[in-house]
Amino acid sequence: MSQAQEHEQNGPSVPQTRTARHRRIVDILNRQPVRSQSQLAKLLADDGLSVTQATLSRDLDELGAVKIRNTGGELIYAVPSEGGFRTPQAPLGESAKEERMRRLSGELLISAEASANLVVLRTPPGAAQFLASAIDQAELRAILGTIAGDDTLMLISRDPVGGQALADHLLRLAQKEG
Structure with a gap:
């Protein structure tokens, strides 16, 4: 299997940097409801980003993430969007x-x-x-x-x-x- 085929099969390479991790956390929180840090850690691990609970907690704090109640009544994590609102973006079809x-x-x-x-x-x-x-x-x-x-x-x-x-x-x- 060529490197290109292997890369396409495994998905994009994600560097193990704080900045890349923060970007991926924001992407995940804006695209789907995340109810717990363990759920977020699993989603990051699925993308090849392994994090400890302490690191994830610190990342969420640095990003200004808070738990809010969504329209379904569930508590989910949200990060500030443009303008400072913490409303999770509704996933667009x-x-x-x-x-x-x-x-x-x-x-x-x-x-x-x-x-x-x-x-x-x-x-x-x-x-x-x-x-x-x-x-x-x-x-x-x-x-x-x-x-x-x-x-x-x-x-x-x-x-x-x-x-x-x-x-x-x-x-x-x-x-x-x-």
């Missing part, structure tokens, strides 16, 4: 994520150019990170990652020659909106 990406592509995408597995998108000034966030949240399997500046965004395709197909897809989404 796939169609809602794709709809948001389509809408924002239509509003913000100026151009898309491809080279091999890279796509460079242009947006109005200040909009690249906003569009990148929508693309990231859509969790498209074809996209390995995004990097955004002020008005330029780079997408990396998983397919070594998939850049043009990805650029075409995003341009079609933008045209459906416009």
